[in-house]
Amino acid sequence: GRTSLAVSATDNPKIIAPVNETDNIIFLPLNDEAALKAAFADQGEEITAVIIEGIQGVGGIKEASIDFLKLIRSLSDQYNAVYIADSVQCGYGRTGIFYSHDYAGVEADVYTMAKGMGNGFPVAGISIAPKFKPWHGMLGTTFGGNHLACAAGLAVLEIMQQDExxxxxxxxxxxxxxxxxxxxxxxxxxxxxxxxxxxxxxxxxxxxxxxxxxxxxxxxxxxxxxxxxxxxxxxxxxxxxxxxxxxxxxxxx
Structure with missing residues (x-):
């Protein structure tokens, strides 16, 4: 979560080193549809992705509205941007559905996961839409595919299903x-x-x-x-x- 571009997408200046500062991030108010439309109208061809929590965690448990999430999906499709659903805290079943964003009835292109994924064991992952074609070796990481982490992740899913x-x-x-x-x-x-x-x-x-x-x-x-x-x-x-x-x-x- 604290790689160069990731920390640039946070509003916490304490964890942004000067080398990570960039103008390539636009911050918009939550649920402000007019601001979102204006950003795409102004820079739509340059916007690569929209990142949003379904329910903000550190931001104070503030929920993205259904209309706002649907608009993100629509504008992302229109401008060929990637809709990234930050589900690290609000996902993995915590809200009663697996990904909290999906209460809006539209799917994201990428879902990020961690925290509850291993029930305390350090593990994280992403889900990607079928339009992205994965290939062996696409992701390079020292601990990627760790067998113990995968076993922990599978055990969590089994218990989640078994115990509803x-x-x-x-x-x-x-x-x-x-x-x-x-x-x-x-x-x-x-x-x-x-x-x-x-x-x-x-x-x-x-x-x-x-x-x-x-x-x-x-x-x-x-x-x-x-x-x-x-x-x-x-x-x-x-x-x-x-x-x-x-x-x-x-x-x-």
């Missing part, structure tokens, strides 16, 4: 989201399945630390004050209730 973990992610996620929306202190609850963002007011900056140090519940965060829930896909409703109880205590300080 995507169905569980959808059901328990919907249960959690509905319960969280009943808590008055929360500004907004966002997300799908077991990828949930809880936006809190600035007056409650302590909640994440209290969950960790007082209740031993580890959560993610997004600035300025969003708690990210990314639990294991086999989370039960009993465990969800335990979290809700501790979360309400943490809200009270």
């Amino acid at each position: 973990l995507m169905k569980n992610a959808e059901e328990v996620g919907n249960y959690l989201i509905a319960a969280l929306k009943e808590i008055p202190e929360i500004i907004e609850v966002r997300g799908r399945g077991l990828m949930i963002g809880i936006e809190l007011p600035a007056s409650l900056p302590h909640v994440k630390k209290d969950l960790l140090f007082k209740h031993q519940i580890f959560t993610g965060e997004a600035k300025p004050n969003v708690i990210r829930l990314l639990p294991a896909l086999n989370l039960t409703k009993v465990q969800a209730d335990q979290f809700l109880t501790k979360f309400k205590i943490a809200l009270k300080g």
